[in-house]
Amino acid sequence: MSSSVTNSIETKMLHIGYQQKKSVSTIQKNISIQLHKGDFVGILGKNGIGKSTLLRTLSGVQDAISGEVFIEGENIQSYSLKELSSLISLVLTERLPESQLSVYELVALGRQPYTNWIGKLEKKDTEKINWALEQTETMSLANRHFNELSDGQLQRVLIARALAQDTQIILLDEPTAHLDMHHTIKIFKLLKKLSKETNKTIIITTHEVNLAINSADQFILLTDKEVIAGNKKTLIESNSFDHLFSSEIINFNTNLEQFIVTKES
Amino acid sequence: MIQKSYTKQFITLSFVLVMLLLLSISSGSVAIPIDEIIAILLGNNSSKSSWYTIILHFRLPKAITAMLVGSGLSIAGLLMQTLFKNPLAGPFVLGISSGASLGVAILILGAGIFGGVLTVISFSSWGLAIASSLGAAIVLLAVLITAHKVRNTMSILIIGLMFGTVTSAIISVFTFFSDAEKIQQFIFWGFGSLGNLSWNEILVFFIIYLISILTLLNVIKPLNTFLLGENYAKSLGINIKKNRNIILIITSLLTGVTTAFAGPIAFIGLAVPHITKLVFKTSDHKILLPAVAILGAIILLICDVVAQLPTSEFTLPINAVTSLIGAPIVIWLLVRKKKIYI
Numbered sequence A: 001m002s003s004s005v006t007n008s009i010e011t012k013m014l015h016i017g018y019q020q021k022k023s024v025s026t027i028q029k030n031i032s033i034q035l036h037k038g039d040f041v042g043i044l045g046k047n048g049i050g051k052s053t054l055l056r057t058l059s060g061v062q063d064a065i066s067g068e069v070f071i072e073g074e075n076i077q078s079y080s081l082k083e084l085s086s087l088i089s090l091v092l093t094e095r096l097p098e099s100q101l102s103v104y105e106l107v108a109l110g111r112q113p114y115t116n117w118i119g120k121l122e123k124k125d126t127e128k129i130n131w132a133l134e135q136t137e138t139m140s141l142a143n144r145h146f147n148e149l150s151d152g153q154l155q156r157v158l159i160a161r162a163l164a165q166d167t168q169i170i171l172l173d174e175p176t177a178h179l180d181m182h183h184t185i186k187i188f189k190l191l192k193k194l195s196k197e198t199n200k201t202i203i204i205t206t207h208e209v210n211l212a213i214n215s216a217d218q219f220i221l222l223t224d225k226e227v228i229a230g231n232k233k234t235l236i237e238s239n240s241f242d243h244l245f246s247s248e249i250i251n252f253n254t255n256l257e258q259f260i261v262t263k264e265s
Numbered sequence B: 001m002i003q004k005s006y007t008k009q010f011i012t013l014s015f016v017l018v019m020l021l022l023l024s025i026s027s028g029s030v031a032i033p034i035d036e037i038i039a040i041l042l043g044n045n046s047s048k049s050s051w052y053t054i055i056l057h058f059r060l061p062k063a064i065t066a067m068l069v070g071s072g073l074s075i076a077g078l079l080m081q082t083l084f085k086n087p088l089a090g091p092f093v094l095g096i097s098s099g100a101s102l103g104v105a106i107l108i109l110g111a112g113i114f115g116g117v118l119t120v121i122s123f124s125s126w127g128l129a130i131a132s133s134l135g136a137a138i139v140l141l142a143v144l145i146t147a148h149k150v151r152n153t154m155s156i157l158i159i160g161l162m163f164g165t166v167t168s169a170i171i172s173v174f175t176f177f178s179d180a181e182k183i184q185q186f187i188f189w190g191f192g193s194l195g196n197l198s199w200n201e202i203l204v205f206f207i208i209y210l211i212s213i214l215t216l217l218n219v220i221k222p223l224n225t226f227l228l229g230e231n232y233a234k235s236l237g238i239n240i241k242k243n244r245n246i247i248l249i250i251t252s253l254l255t256g257v258t259t260a261f262a263g264p265i266a267f268i269g270l271a272v273p274h275i276t277k278l279v280f281k282t283s284d285h286k287i288l289l290p291a292v293a294i295l296g297a298i299i300l301l302i303c304d305v306v307a308q309l310p311t312s313e314f315t316l317p318i319n320a321v322t323s324l325i326g327a328p329i330v331i332w333l334l335v336r337k338k339k340i341y342i
Helices: A004-006 A051-059 A103-114 A123-135 A151-164 A180-198 A209-215 A230-236 B007-026 B034-041 B049-083 B095-113 B117-122 B125-150 B153-177 B180-191 B199-218 B220-226 B230-235 B241-260 B266-281 B285-307 B318-337
Strands: A007-020 A023-031 A035-036 A040-044 A065-070 A088-091 A171-174 A201-205 A219-223 A227-232 A250-253 A258-261
Touching: A007 A051, A007 A201, A007 B199, A023 A040, A023 A051, A023 A180, A035 A201, A040 A051, A040 A180, A040 A209, A051 A088, A051 A171, A051 A201, A051 A219, A051 A227, A065 B318, A088 A151, A088 B034, A088 B230, A103 A123, A103 B220, A123 A151, A151 A171, A151 A180, A180 A201, A180 A209, A180 B034, A209 A258, A209 B125, A219 A230, A227 A230, B007 B034, B007 B049, B007 B285, B034 B049, B049 B199, B049 B220, B049 B266, B049 B285, B095 B125, B095 B180, B095 B241, B125 B153, B125 B199, B125 B241, B180 B318, B220 B230, B220 B285, B266 B285, B285 B318
Parallel strands: A040 A201, A040 A219, A088 A171, A171 A201
Antiparallel strands: A007 A023, A007 A035, A007 A065, A219 A227, A250 A258
16 A cells, blocks of 8 residues: 555556447556656657547546546545646646636636635735746746747646646646747756656656657557556667557667667668 | 736726716606706605606616616626637527527417416516526527537537527417417517516516626636636536536526516627627636626616617617617727637
8 A cells, every 4th residue: 555655646457548328439458557756757659549548537537448547546536626636737738718818817727726716816826826937937928818929838838827736746738749849848848847846747648759758757658559658768678669650660779769760671 | 916906997887887877867758957866866855756756667777677687698698608618609699598588489479379377477577587597598508418519619609590590480480370469569578678677577687686696706716717628627626517507507597587577688798798808808707707797787778878869759679779889899899909709
């Protein structure tokens, strides 16, 4: 029991997928992983392999087909939505509806689980919000409307909102999806830094495999056959990265620790 | 830092509201001096007893009705826009007003066709309010169930319009089988009217309005999280289903009760929230809800004053006036601002 308490997130024989009335479509089976506080975790895999589904299942937004998810040692089912909201925060890829929220108001919404019935911000709330804005270097944007921001700025603001929610775990679905190389690296560095400085468990899904391999502490590889978790060293030793993509197109180079495009012969 | 204050705007709006209330009460076919009006409102006797009757039994109830209708429909519109995450949503567009009309049609016209119990109910103001709210709720529920299946907001709006068409068609069928007197009664109701409400009916109206407002105070936080979409709302600990149901019930109540007492009034529910968002430049429901309520009351009072056709003894149907005044304002605002938000 004591070992499971130190795990931020743990899954046992987790099956993920979609359930609609009687039809069940399972995307991935037998996922058993353990993630710790302060881990920066990359979920890697090709399109449609179930990265986002796994992320949603870990967050409790989507139900598992079978198996169990443990958050801070307790089964996720045993938490109320309200309790979960102070344990896990999200950064999603979906576009926000077009409202007139300012950056500050958007980040402040992260404080909702802690504010009173009408959402009044107390001193502790404003301190957290300001801290989140500083960490993500978005303080100068605070008075702008979020829909005027560039993709890179908006992504940092959304991360600030998750930080303001003050949770042990932050889940991010493709946080660098629309960003150029400069902003992508900036986001990776920010997340890495946050995981170390705040001891939060930060989990992202990403297609930036080469960047992720060089900055994440732990990986969850979703392949056609199975789900493999581990750190870079063990995954390279077990040749697990080779199964991520079809080798006809992309190969993993163990010396460079990078994926490279397979040359046409 | 950066907690914007809106005190100035609210004071200005409240002042405008009081001024318009007095203007509305002072306008009509009989000219009554303003000091007499204030004296009567303050409970003093007037030099003419007919003035007393005109003010207390005709103009004041009408002005109060205007305020309740204006703010009720505007709040319903705001709720719909946030819930459906669509700036086009509103009681009329989603067919909810048509549903309320159907409820009233069944009561007024159905009484002629089916007789019996309906005849008794149709004379009670509670009966009218309940029938109309039920009609609104049924259409809203139907829209919502389909909305859950399609998710695409454009489809939802089209489905809402379709439900509106179906209810209108059912009303036509009812009309076809009704006698002329009942049809006339229903058509006049359809023009919309802020007058003719007794103090008793206003009390019913006010109680339902008050219950709605008090309930809404509890969903201000969920409404704000809906601005981020359902997944974020859920991850912030919001029970989506429960809060959505509360919002839907309130919307049906407000739309139902206003439609029952004042007829199907177009435009207000869609336009006032947008005018408010353009003026206040915020999406925070803590600010928007009271602002929309006050602005809705103000705009309907203006429409009421215009409908009196000052210096004439005719009164235009309020439904026509709201659209004639309101539509150009909204078009002008949109052309100027170019962008519209939920």
